Amino acid sequence: MKSYDVIVIGAGIIGTSIAWQIARRSTLKVAVLEKGTGPGEGSSGASSAICRYRYTLNEMVSLARDGIDAYQNWQQFTELKQPRASFNNDGVLWMPGDDPDWANKEHRRLNGLGIATEVLDNNELAERFPAINSCTIVPDLIHGEDHICQGHTGNLLEKDAGYVDPVSAVQDLLEACKKNNVDVLFNTQANEIQVRGNRIQGLGLDGGQRISTPLIINASGPWCRQLFRAAGLDINWNLQPVRIQVIYRDRPVELKGHIPVTIDMGSGIYFRTQNRGQQLLVSSVREEDEREEVSDPDSYVTEHDAEFEHRTLHLLHHRLPALPYRGKIRGNCGLYTVNLDDVHPLVGPSEIDGFWLANGFSGHGFKLAPAIGSMVAQAITGVKTSYDTEIPISFFSIERNPISIADKSVLA
Ligand SMILES: Cc1cc2nc3c(=O)[nH]c(=O)nc-3n(C[C@H](O)[C@H](O)[C@H](O)COP(=O)(O)OP(=O)(O)OC[C@H]3O[C@@H](n4cnc5c(N)ncnc54)[C@H](O)[C@@H]3O)c2cc1C
Known part of the structure; x- marks a missing residue:
């Protein structure tokens, strides 16, 4: 049976950012599983990928700034010689x-x-x-x-704001991951989450194979609830x-x-x-x-x-x-x-030991992705590096009280 230190489910912009941010600061054995045949089959491929700074909460402004900083310095951030994506600084x-x-x-x-x-x-x-x-x-x-x-x-x-081609950005992150020994597996759907004594043991794939791991990160975008159910996780949030x-x-x-x-x-x-x-x-x-x-x-x-x-x-x-x-x-x-409870994502550990969430990004996930990857990777590895965010992962904790916010649209 294959075994990894961390398995990220979903190769959208969030999953690939998390995997890359772990890989660039550690030697942990990481795999990204993607049920689709190629990058960008979920929300990320449809994204307008606008990178703007203004949010109601100052913490969100900081996260947007940290994410945009990575996109503006994409070659350096991804450590690729010729990345496909580049930042269009249209304002x-x-x-x-x-x-x-x-x-x-x-x-x-x-x-x-x-x-x-x-x-x-x-x-x-x-x-x-x-x-x-x-x-x-x-x-x-x-x-x-x-x-x-x-x-x-x-x-x-x-x-300094603008936009990026979203699929190119995901492709770049996948390439950066592979160069750093992350296994990227397309056509690979996780459909069973194995939990014993409230601890993650591994997961089961569509084809019946099993992979063992102590840490699963649910970055499956709009499919996230299917994996909550597979893990037997009952959350008090309506994603x-x-x-x-x-x-x-x-x-x-x-x-x-x-x-x-x-x-x-x-x-x-x-x-x-x-x-x-x-x-x-x-x-x-x-x-x-x-x-x-x-x-x-x-x-x-x-x-x-x-x-x-x-x-x-x-x-x-x-x-x-x-x-x-x-x-x-x-x-x-x-x-x-x-x-639907407070229009902000849920990121970090859940009550099942080793089952982490990175879900509920509404229309914000593209610009925030490098910073979300940073906050998750810092929490997992304890290592800081360049392009890190200072906003702690607890800001999006599943344990938080809903954030009080008047604007519940994408302009929150
Ligand atoms: C029309 C539109 C416009 C947007 N505009 C902007 C914008 O201007 N700026 C901005 O910042 N954000 C924008 N967003 C939001 C942003 O695109 C999303 O928040 C972001 O793409 C979410 O990424 P993700 O990785 O969480 O999800 P996804 O991209 O959906 O990735 C999840 C992946 O998980 C895979 N998956 C699911 N279940 C499993 C499983 N069981 N096993 C294996 N793989 C699985 C899916 O196939 C999918 O590829 C927009 C979104 C849309 C739809």
Whole structure:
């Protein structure tokens, strides 16, 4: 029977980050098991992979900063000569709707935490990003009434933020893992978790083989509840896979100038470019659009809805008025795993000795992944190294009381 010191279940961005962070600081024998045929088959492959700093809680800002730091220095972090992924430093523009104080307040707070931001008024916005309309009125989605665009507010620009291609990042981490003697096993599904006297003994695979290990890390994304059940773990938290829709359309020549990643808080959409600026990706930041529960992550509707397309594009046309009403629209859906109790993940040991969780990352998991890997690897190995986070693993403990937070959407 094969045996490992640590088995990570799931080769998404969280599982591969954890495995790499353990491998780069220890000689522990680690395996990553992935039921899919290749990288990025779960949430990570569908991710918009936006790396922004602003969160409500300062601890989350620090974790985002630590994660983004690794993505910005990806070659050094992964120790690969030619990594596939690179950081697209497009900047992230927050448009707060008609709240006149929000941008200045957040600018002061984030600067205090070491994040480079600036506040842009309407004129500065028009000069820097001519394609973007600064209007603070939310389009009327019920009656479709037109309005005269107006309003003045401060907008917040995170200068060092951006995005990464998510599948390339997972591929890089897998390569880095393999170079450091981590066994990466695709087409390998863990379906039985062996526990004796409340201690992990090992696991059983789909094909009937058994692997022995004292430590399993559940990084199975939207499938996490299946492994809780397999381990006989009954947690007091409601981790729910939900369907998330994303729309893509080509970027026409009419849209001039640089378009940063934009979070339109008033209207409830976000968008960014990709493919060297040639394509637009747009999705929602509304809590209502993050609550379509999916009972089986292996079977859900992956095409987008017509209603979502109409609403989202209507809001996008308001924000990018030069965008013509022509061009092919495509859509795709992926899964968030939302912790319905406090919208923050659960990371660390469970009440079963040797069964650890890294689950419930909603729309945050991509940017946080290097920092989550760091906090888990520090807790397991006791070793600190470069790109480590100072936020302790207890922050996301399964034992915590739910974090009190007003915004329960992806903007939490
Ligand atoms: C549409 C969308 C947009 C997003 N945008 C952003 C964003 O802009 N910024 C950001 O930071 N985050 C974003 N996220 C969130 C982020 O992508 C996720 O939080 C993150 O990818 C979760 O990674 P994971 O490794 O936990 O899960 P996954 O990527 O789902 O990986 C889990 C893996 O486990 C495997 N697995 C499951 N069960 C088993 C088993 N029993 N045995 C073996 N393997 C198993 C699965 O096949 C899967 O590959 C977005 C997510 C979506 C869906």
